[in-house]
Amino acid sequence: MSFSSASYSRKTMSVYGGAGGSDTRISRPSWVHGGLDLTDASDFYFGDNKKATMQNLNYRLASYLEKVRRLEKENEQLEKKIREWYKSRTVVSHDFSKYLDIIKDLQDKICVASKLNTKNVLEIDNARLAVDDFRMKYESELSMRMAVEADIAGLRRLLDDSNLRRMELESRCEGLREELIVLKKDHEEELALLKKPVESQVNVVVDAPPTSDLNEAMKEIRDKYESLIAKNHTEIEMWYNKKILEVEHDVKRYSEDLKTSNTEIKELKSTFQRLQIDLESHLSMKASLEETLSETHIRYGAQLTSLQEVVSSLEAQLSQIHGDMVSNGQEYSILLQVKTRLEREIAEYRRLLEGEDER
Structure with missing residues (x-):
């Protein structure tokens, strides 16, 4: 989640004038409106009646300081709410352990x-x-x-x-x-x-050579x-x-x-x-x-x-929580810058008042 940082064009009040303190003017910053307005007009003019003018200035400065204290209280309340919010968000974030x-x-x-x-x-x-x-x-x-x-x-x-x-x-x-x-x-x-012819044969004696024996x-x-x-x-x-x-x-x-x-x-x-x-x-x-x-x-x-x-x-959910933390941190930073600028303005006014008292 990306956030664009808010830019503020502010100018610190300054005192300028001629020689000897006559024709002295106080310019107010462009961001002072409504409750923070110290004057009804754009500039203050210091004429011959310096005492009445300084009294008027002191009265308006007291009113301004009262408004600054009120803003500081509101700032403290906002810081308290932011811390409580961080604590509550931190407690909620610890619940993710069971999911882990x-x-x-x-x-x-x-x-x-x-x-x-x-x-x-x-x-x-x-x-x-x-x-x-x-x-x-x-x-x-x-x-x-x-x-x-x-x-x-x-x-x-x-x-x-x-x-x-x-x-x-x-x-x-x-x-x-x-x-x-x-x-x-x-x-x-x-x-x-063969035996039958031999048995029936007539025995005749002839003068002839001897014959072989048939039996043999x-x-x-x-x-x-x-x-x-x-x-x-x-x-x-x-x-x-x-x-x-x-x-x-x-x-x-x-x-x-x-x-x-x-x-x-x-x-x-x-x-x-x-x-x-x-x-x-x-x-x-x-x-x-x-x-x-x-x-x-x-x-x-x-x-x-x-x-x-x-x-x-x-x-x-983690991305959304991270984005919310970044956004709240951005808002807290803006409020802190506003507080710092207010403190600087108060210091400048005190320095001017002390300078006038020395005169």
């Missing part, structure tokens, strides 16, 4: 809410990071599960192939056994057929076939036993792998369920924290708006 306490309390609450808000934001970020971590773990476990299931499917296909090969080998072995039986039967029949030839053929059959049987049995051992080893290994895979699948399923539960828990906690954060923003936003309105109102 309220503002400080609200500022502390806002600071605590800001810290809580920051903590909630950090917890949400941590929850989001944990969710991303669990999602990556879930995707990794899911890919591992798919790979294990693919391995299990491959092992099952291999097991089926092994079973088919075992069945095929068993069928081939059965076929070889049947073929061996058929060969034995055919051999016995051939032997029987048959025995050699039989031994040859039997050794061949035994060799084939041994080889087939060894091959069959070897394949059976390989198939049993593969089946045992695949069974162990299948058992391990089933165990891993169970563990992965339990891990997946646990991770899914943790994910749902973190998602619910994230939603709860976001809702709490939104409510906190809304609540403290409304409180902050109310506080801003209170602070604006208090600032306006």
Whole structure:
């Protein structure tokens, strides 16, 4: 609030005249009006009757001094009122301490809410990071599960192939056994057929070179076939036993792998369920924290708006009080200047009167 200082154009009364004190005049200031007027005219004129003139002047000066005393009393009353006003305004100003306490309390609450808000934001970020971590773990476990299931499917296909090969080998072995039986039967029949012509043969002695014994030839053929059959049987049995051992080893290994895979699948399923539960828990906690954060923003936003309105109102009141104090101080300064000027005028009149008495 700006105030324009009042300007006053005043002139102090002065005495001027000719030589020997004749034709002496007193000029009055331009601000003297009404009750402060010492003369009815603009100037005093001192003629030959100096005593009557001085008496008139003393009478008017006494009236002027009386008016000055009255003004001093009024000035004292005004000063008293100003002091009382300052005291009353000071008392009113002390009432703003409760608002300052309220503002400080609200500022502390806002600071605590800001810290809580920051903590909630950090917890949400941590929850989001944990969710991303669990999602990556879930995707990794899911890919591992798919790979294990693919391995299990491959092992099952291999097991089926092994079973088919075992069945095929068993069928081939059965076929070889049947073929061996058929060969034995055919051999016995051939032997029987060969023995019949020999028994029915006529014993004729001729002069010819000796013939080889048919029985020995048959025995050699039989031994040859039997050794061949035994060799084939041994080889087939060894091959069959070897394949059976390989198939049993593969089946045992695949069974162990299948058992391990089933165990891993169970563990992965339990891990997946646990991770899914943790994910749902973190998602619910994230939603709860976001809702709490939104409510906190809304609540403290409304409180902050109310506080801003209170602070604006208090600032306006303080500005008005400051303006009133400046205005009252200005008025007090003006009154003090008036008092000072009056005191100077009184001193000037006393000096003039003392000068006249000395003459």
